[in-house]
Amino acid sequence: MPEQPQEPRRTPLSRDRVLRAAVAFADGSGIEALSMRRLAQELGVVPMALYKHVASKEELLDGMVEVVVAGIGGRAPGSDWKSAVRGRILGARGALLAHTWAAQVIRSRSGPTPAVLAYLDSVIAMFRAGGFSLDLTHHVMHALGSRVLGFTEELFDDPASTAPQDERAQAAAYEEMARRYPHVTELARSVAHDRGSVIGPGCDDAFEFAFALDLLLDGFERLHAQGWNSTP
Amino acid sequence: MPEQPQEPRRTPLSRDRVLRAAVAFADGSGIEALSMRRLAQELGVVPMALYKHVASKEELLDGMVEVVVAGIGGRAPGSDWKSAVRGRILGARGALLAHTWAAQVIRSRSGPTPAVLAYLDSVIAMFRAGGFSLDLTHHVMHALGSRVLGFTEELFDDPASTAPQDERAQAAAYEEMARRYPHVTELARSVAHDRGSVIGPGCDDAFEFAFALDLLLDGFERLHAQGWNSTP
């Protein structure tokens, strides 16, 4: 038999394959579980092989951001600036929701990657097309902050995911909480109440996001209408 | 000589001393340089000694947040809700500005620490004292997001800190940039222009922060005045 055992002959690595595998891995196992060694294992390859395609882990993360951001959908059909921006940002939010690690990774990067720049360019273009001055556009982009990419800095993920303990301790902790942080407690209780269940599903992220976004967009609109200028 | 050599007898560790040392170290060398080993060295102690005072590095970070947040100044003297909130938040911003790593660390924590809860409680109290409904207060707190603690999610730190390269390459990169991201470039150029120097000092963070904050506060005020309700 002159033929060698013809092993499966795995398809060769490529930067693209590495990045996609990394995204898939982070989706499935969380970003904190992603290491060069584990990713290599996932690809059936020795760790150092990855370095032929990405310069470092930092660059890998940059690449992952590129993949996700590049997946943000196209702009809505021509309409007023407000609904155009709103649509685009909610689109970005959708893209990022599918990759829960993405926001955290984008924050950790020091500079914008090309895909992010391209995205920002498109949003700026919408304001400009709506007649916004360079000045106002500038500040407006700052005011949006990370919201422009569809995520916000919630202070904490979920207000009510404490480990189950015995009932007495639970009640004591609750009372202590109510005593020390009465307003926080009152608010939390009212929210839980609204949803019917006491251990309710927490807050409606989509609603909160749109609420704040619309508040800002309305503010922008008002400033624009009155010809706002940063140096009056 | 019955006396032993009476060595300097370094003051014993304590949780407080560990946390303060960690804060000082992060202030001076950056949060990414902070490791249990380095911190121990700084304190003239073996790494494992720290674990007698903090349970883990995670808890150390929590403690550092506590130290910083506890340093946020008291509330302004009785005044309307808007200036009270505004003053408090700008105060928080001041406290966090002194510790550039703090925002990043707060983001990385999964839950709020007691000092953060106490702080939030005080802000919620201001809205409630101003007559805000529980419902509106709830959404308003979400809309503020991390801004309530004085920091915002800027997408990138500094728009213009590229490594110096030769002039020709610089110009080429610039042109490429202007071609691919025309609106971003236009905006960047106008900002640099406003400040006189082309390599200008970037944007005025304090202005941007206050701009967005006031936009939100004005929005809150309007909603409050018109008796807004999330389920109309």
Next chain:
DNA sequence: GCTGCCAGGTGTACGCCGTACACCTTTTGA
């Protein structure tokens, strides 16, 4: 058809990290 190059995969090794665990010393309270 041969040869030398080189892109891409491998193996080993280094220095860092957080921290488990057993140990020793010093302080303290009964």
Next chain:
DNA sequence: TCAAAAGGTGTACGGCGTACACCTGGCAGC
């Protein structure tokens, strides 16, 4: 007085990112 608790030490483990030398197979140029 003396046990026990509290606080500091030493060693060790497994994991991390990645530098560096090496091998190998396919292909370009003669």
